[in-house]
Amino acid sequence: MKSQRAPVEVFSLSFLDVISCAFGAIVMLILLADNGEDGDFSDTRQISSVLQALTRAEASVSSLQSAIDEEQDKQRQAEASSASNASQEQALEAEIARAQAQLQQLTDKASGLETVRTMRERAAITTGDADERDEAVGGIPVDSDYVIFIVDTSGSMKSMWQKVLNKLEEVLEIHPQVKGFQILSDNGEFLLSTSVGRWRNDTPTVRRAVLRAMRTWQGSSNSSPVEGIEAALRTYAKRTDSLSLYVFGDDYSGGSYDETLATINKLNTDQRTGDKIARIHAIGFVQNRLQITGEMQKFSRLMREVTRQNNGTFIAMD
Numbered sequence: 001m002k003s004q005r006a007p008v009e010v011f012s013l014s015f016l017d018v019i020s021c022a023f024g025a026i027v028m029l030i031l032l033a034d035n036g037e038d039g040d041f042s043d044t045r046q047i048s049s050v051l052q053a054l055t056r057a058e059a060s061v062s063s064l065q066s067a068i069d070e071e072q073d074k075q076r077q078a079e080a081s082s083a084s085n086a087s088q089e090q091a092l093e094a095e096i097a098r099a100q101a102q103l104q105q106l107t108d109k110a111s112g113l114e115t116v117r118t119m120r121e122r123a124a125i126t127t128g129d130a131d132e133r134d135e136a137v138g139g140i141p142v143d144s145d146y147v148i149f150i151v152d153t154s155g156s157m158k159s160m161w162q163k164v165l166n167k168l169e170e171v172l173e174i175h176p177q178v179k180g181f182q183i184l185s186d187n188g189e190f191l192l193s194t195s196v197g198r199w200r201n202d203t204p205t206v207r208r209a210v211l212r213a214m215r216t217w218q219g220s221s222n223s224s225p226v227e228g229i230e231a232a233l234r235t236y237a238k239r240t241d242s243l244s245l246y247v248f249g250d251d252y253s254g255g256s257y258d259e260t261l262a263t264i265n266k267l268n269t270d271q272r273t274g275d276k277i278a279r280i281h282a283i284g285f286v287q288n289r290l291q292i293t294g295e296m297q298k299f300s301r302l303m304r305e306v307t308r309q310n311n312g313t314f315i316a317m318d
Contacts, residue, residue: 140281140313142174144244147181150228152249153219160287164248165214167283171246178202185219186249188231197235224254233267243278250285251295252302261305268310280310285317
């Protein structure tokens with residue numbers, strides 16, 4: 001028997017796949033083909049317009065950035081100006097403070113000069129009833145039999161030591177011949193320790209020897225005449241009823257005026273009669289009257305009151 005061939009199936013699965021693929025390709029070609037309206041950027045003129053707009057936008061951004069930079073520069077300048085103004089304000093405040101300090105210094109100096117002027121006016125007024133006076137030393141009475149010089153030997157006094165020696169010599173010369181004299185430092189240290197408690201004879205030879213010794217004297221000092229006054233009164237007050245003390249100084253570094261005055265007045269008062277034992281005079285020295293310090297003014301105030309309460313005279317030198 002003859003074998004029969006299987007029937008051929010034209011529309012098999014493989015054929016349908018091929019047809020489908022072909023149909024899909026045709027559809028894709030149709031979709032990709034030129035089909036009427038072009039895209040937004042297909043026109044050359046539109047592209048040029050967009051580019052111009054972009055250029056204008058970039059220019060606007062650049063302009064805005066420049067404006068921002070300018071404003072930032074102005075802000076930095078304003079901040080720098082503010083800082084400069086603050087510095088100027090601080091400098092002005094410092095200058096005002098310096099001016100106020102200088103004004104206070106000038107006021108203090110003026111006050112010191114007024115004190116000196118007042119003291120010079122007072123120098124011609126001497127309490128007590130002395131018969132002999134000499135206006136060359138401000139009207140200091142010269143009626144005492146014994147004289148003690150209490151001399152500040154501090155550095156400030158040593159800087160004008162020749163002036164001090166000249167004035168001491170003048171005071172000695174205007175006195176009539178005294179029975180005895182002595183010299184102590186403001187600390188109560190004697191010019192010659194061997195003469196403690198004794199008097200120096202008042203002769204021209206002794207006076208010259210004392211002045212020579214004083215030229216090289218290195219006495220101790222604390223810039224306060226209180227110790228020297230106390231030492232002189234404790235040593236000599238009870239041994240004579242005719243005594244004068246001369247205090248030479250330029251400043252005072254001590255404490256309370258009241259305590260100092262009380263101590264001096266107690267030592268210088270006769271407990272039986274209540275009278276003063278010694279006259280206490282003082283001469284204040286100033287190296288430069290435009291540089292009067294607070295310590296100088298303190299010395300002037302203290303010694304003015306000491307001399308007033310102890311029948312003496314205060315003289316201010318310059």
